[in-house]
Amino acid sequence: GISLRATPADNWDLTIAGGRSLDERDSFRQGSPASNTTFNTERLTLSIQNDFTLASDDTLSLGVDYHDDRVDSTTVYNETSRATTAGFVQYQGESGKHGYLARIRRLHDEQFGNRNTGNLAWGYQAGASTRINASYGTAYKAPTFNDLYFPAFMGFPPTSDPNLRPEKSETFEIGMTGVAGKLDWDVRAYQTNIEDLIVYDATANKSRNVNESVINGLELAASGNVLGWTTRAAVTLMDAEDNATGNDLPRRARRNLRLDMDRDVGKAGLGLTFLAQSSRYDDNANTIMVGGFGVFNMRGSYQLGRRLTLEGRLDNVFDKDYQTVDTYNTAGRSVFLGLRLASDG
Secondary structure, three states, rough: EEEEEEEEEOOEEEEEEEEEEEEEEEEEEEEEEEOEEEEEEEEEEEEEEEEEEEOOOOOOEEEEEEEEEEEEEOOOOOOOOOEEEEEEEEEEEOOOOEEEEEEEEEEEEOOEEEEEEEEEEEEEOOOOOEEEEEEEEEEEEEHHHHHHHOOOOEEEOOOOOOOOOOEOOOOOOOOEEEEEOOOOEEEEEEEHHHHHHHEOOOOOOOOEEEEEEEEEEEEEEEEEEOOOOOEEEEEEEEEEEEEOOOOOOOOOOOEEEEEEEEEEOEEEEEEEEEEEEEEEEOOOOOOEOOOOOEEEEEEEEEEEOOOOOEEEEEEEOOOOOOOEEEOOEOOOOOOEEEEOOOOOO
């Protein structure tokens, strides 16, 4: 990818970005069942955004997004490319203790047609150290070529479904941020209603749409300096269910915890992370349970010179055996070493 930022005028910021990403898969298997398949996908992206600072110091943004998806496979499909183009307008500003944002986006999907999405957000400075925020937004997500067309291989049936429908969702969120002593805190609650959510159904071994689902969540976070350590803790409580059955949506843990602690000692840096997630179901019918887990990671760095730093990371320190997807093991204890060279800029 590559991006360019420029200031054509005092009140005009221009950002242009483009990129190309590839996912290439070739399977070679001799004997029975034989499997010689190719499944390659490619995405080209381009975005242009213009930000204008108005006389009121509010910001007006205008832009265009474009991406083109292509697939090349030993399996023949009716659709091998799909272009999506979107234009958007956003207005963001402040008035007294109030802040506001409004955004609308018009999208044309070559395969699935036209969609409109948008966002509204409001903030209020309730005190010297407390701010209230509320927002509403809609979203759209088309199924990928992997979701739609991934072929059979190595004797396994295809996990895709060419009849999948795009996801459509709306999210309501309200929250507060503030400062308590030396700690910054953040509390937010949200509800997301999703139509035609795309999930992988482990029982059927393929992707499918969930007609209507809802995700309710509560996020709590705090950060600050604790005994000389830069510390951040975050907890997420989530209830995600299929409205028709009342079952939990697959592969979503109800409780998540993350704790990060970092400090510098002269030229050295030390960091610790603890991650914990509760159990989850792996299938829509809620018959396959994947257990919860907790893992401990460490990281460190040492400045060898003005621009050169030695970095290291030790993941899963206690070599915990756990899974986030049924029958797919995660990495055990892993060590990573690297050198970082910084420019003079």
